[in-house]
Amino acid sequence: MARRSDEAYVLRTQALGEADLIVTLLAEHAGRLRGVAASAKRSRRRFGGALDPMTRVRAAWSEREGRELHRIESLEPARSFSSMQSEPATQAACAVLAEIAGALASEEEPDPKGFRLLGAVLDALEGGLDPWVAVRYFEYWTLRLHGLLPDVSSCGACGAELRGAAGIPVEARGFALCAACERAAGGRRGTLSREDLEFLREAAARGPSEMATHREASRPGGALEALLRGAIEAFTERSFRAYRHLERATRAADRDPS
């Protein structure tokens, strides 16, 4: 058994039998990894606050040859993001980030840029960034870091240049289309406006905490959601559940602004 350690974020925990937990981590150099934290369910003391979602930890684990589940030896909390998650919308946004990161990160593939991205978005959320802006920014950069960002300057079907004077149609899988291909595809899921394109330009150049003015473009059901979430869900061939929780939580917060 080889013993290894790395900086990591806790993406999720799942019960394993009576006493143990399976912990999914996004590690800076080891990529996504899953391990068993023995007795962590029965006694949380051994791992302290390190099991809360999105806690940044120093993780040590033993690799088991040919086994998918490693053995978690220790998790030392380095930074907690749990107090901001007493806010349901922030908690739901963290769940979306965890779902995306868990689906796109690869095992044993170092991804220091994806690791830094997650840390920067968590910092911005803690600083009060709107949860949907945080999610859209994370989608944008996750797609870009994986070489999956949809091109909005040319049609995803025929390659024709898109000028977008009257808005650029987007279909459900995150393709931007020309008018002819949109008709052939049988309709659009959204239309990228000037504000949406502005979001994409600014996200390319700015940190997440500087994106606060892009709330409207980031809203659920908007064209950016069709483009960015659509591309992620099409690539991973799944639909992420956590978005629905975030929709509910932000609707409730809008009704009750206290």
Ligand SMILES: [Zn+2]
């Ligand atoms: Zn076309």
